[in-house]
Amino acid sequence: MPEPYIRVALPGDEEQLSLLDRLTWSALHAVTPQPRPPHAPFFSDRHGPQDCLVAELDGRVVGYVNLGRPTPLASNAHVRQIQGLAVHEDARGRGVGRALVRAAAEEARRRGARRLTLRVLAHNTPARRLYESEGFAVEGVLPGEFLVAGEYVDDVFMGRPL
Known part of the structure; x- marks a missing residue:
């Protein structure tokens, strides 16, 4: 099975x-x-092509991860945050999500970050398992933070050192 190819997004990927x-x-x-x-x-002012890593399999875009700063504060500049990750259904189970998380950590480190954080909904068990297997730990929970499909869902804050 071929490994996903990870690269920085291009404007033409939009x-x-x-x-x-x-x-x-x-x-x-x-x-x-x-x-x-x-x-x-x-793409937006918050996430331009330079903030997005794209996964390709067989020359086709099958996933992405957005990497940003959690705040614009200079005192928080050492932290990067995963601010979106998606993998096409056809590519799931082929290591694409894991490759994107690892690439995000490498890119955050390259940009001078010492920590990588993310937020994930509590009921998203597959994503939480992936993040935990890549060294992320739960650092906080916001109970009932979001109303999704008629149910209140906890927002889980996770992080890891780089």
């Missing part, structure tokens, strides 16, 4: 990434409404 966002949307992980066509731009 349409594929927007489609991937729509295809992978789920109440298991999303706290925003389901995206509908016509799609909104994938």
